[in-house]
Amino acid sequence: xxxxxVSVGVSDWxxxxxxxxxxxLPMIIVYMIxxxxxxxxxTAGAILK
Numbered sequence: 337x338x339x340x341x342v343s344v345g346v347s348d349w350x351x352x353x354x355x356x357x358x359x360x361l362p363m364i365i366v367y368m369i370x371x372x373x374x375x376x377x378x379t380a381g382a383i384l385k
Contacts, residue, residue: 367374
């Protein structure tokens with residue numbers, strides 16, 4: 337897949353950067369939607385009763 341963006345001696349860094357941003361957007365959106373649930377799940381085990 338990387339060979340699509342990089343050829344011999346020439347790299348289109350704008351295209352590589354745009355691809356990285358677009359590929360990380362779904363993960364960021366899921367985190368923003370489920371942020372409170374993720375935090376509650378991570379801290380639930382730390383509470384001593």
